[in-house]
Amino acid sequence: MIAAPAPADGAAWRIDLPASKFTSLSQYRVGIWADDDYCRVDSATRGLLDQVARLVRSAGATVDDRSRPVELVISDRLFQSLMYATGSASASDEAFAADCKAADALTDDDPSALYLKSRTMRHRDWARADEDRQKLRGRWADYFAEHDILITPAAPTAAVDDQTSVPSPQRYITVDGERRSFFDQTSWINLAGPVGLPSIVLPAGTTSAGLPLAIQIIGPYLSDRTLIAAAQQLARILPTPAAPPAFTA
Known part of the structure; x- marks a missing residue:
């Protein structure tokens, strides 16, 4: 290389x-x-x-x-959390404030919690999630050794079937x-x-x-x-x- x-x-x-x-x-x-x-x-x-x-x-x-290089459940949920956090960058200030208010009202086991709490996570939480991603990278590297x-x-x-109309x-x-x-x-x-x-x-x-x-x-x-x-x-x-x-x- x-x-x-x-x-x-x-x-x-x-x-x-x-x-x-x-x-x-x-x-x-x-x-x-x-x-x-x-x-x-x-x-x-x-x-x-x-x-x-x-x-x-x-x-x-x-x-x-x-x-197995990683646990699928941990990998997928981490991916979703980081993806939702990134998606909030395009939200207007008003929309993001509404998301924050809605997220604060949810318990962690609510079906919408992963989306809204990830979308409105603090930088400290994002840094921890990114650290978890680096650990996954290390596990993948060990696997591919x-x-x-x-x-x-x-x-x-x-x-x-196409469900875009649903x-x-x-x-x-x-x-x-x-x-x-x-x-x-x-x-x-x-x-x-x-x-x-x-x-x-x-x-x-x-x-x-x-x-x-x-x-x-x-x-x-x-x-x-x-x-x-x-x-x-x-x-x-x-x-x-x-x-x-x-x-x-």
Whole structure:
């Protein structure tokens, strides 16, 4: 990795990402995180992850499906808290004051508490949350000292129906017949971004109803080229992705 000095002409900084050191899937140490109590996936998604594990093993890779870099519940709630805090920057003074008043009236177990109390947190609380994020980064670094990539679900289900016309509090997803929060869709892909890690979502087959399924591949800091190489090699052995529907005018 080479970080070039800032050019005199004011051009953007450039980082030369290291090339992938792997030429075959058999060289990878692969972690697989197929499911989690915090955000259970449906049977089709779990079946896909089980299939991916078998295919990766058959390709000769070393597979670890037991180790976990972080706790999904802690990581996701921290992500949400930091995201809501950042979102308050665009609020008007009047709107922010109203949010502060509403947050002060809530108990911690209120369904709206995480959103409003995070959105109005004091700088001291934000600094503590950011410190927790740095600790998560350290745990990820320890994990990737012994693993080259981690494969997870991209979402708990296949693609869901468009619900943009439905008011946000009424939106939901269904996981094996259980109605769940619409925003559970992002819990798995929220893993990498807050800690600055690269990730790729790779199409990987379909459900029995023809809906597209996908997996997520996460790698260590600045391993973007390694992830791309892994995705290319995985694409050769994974189920064929769903074809987009034919367009009719």
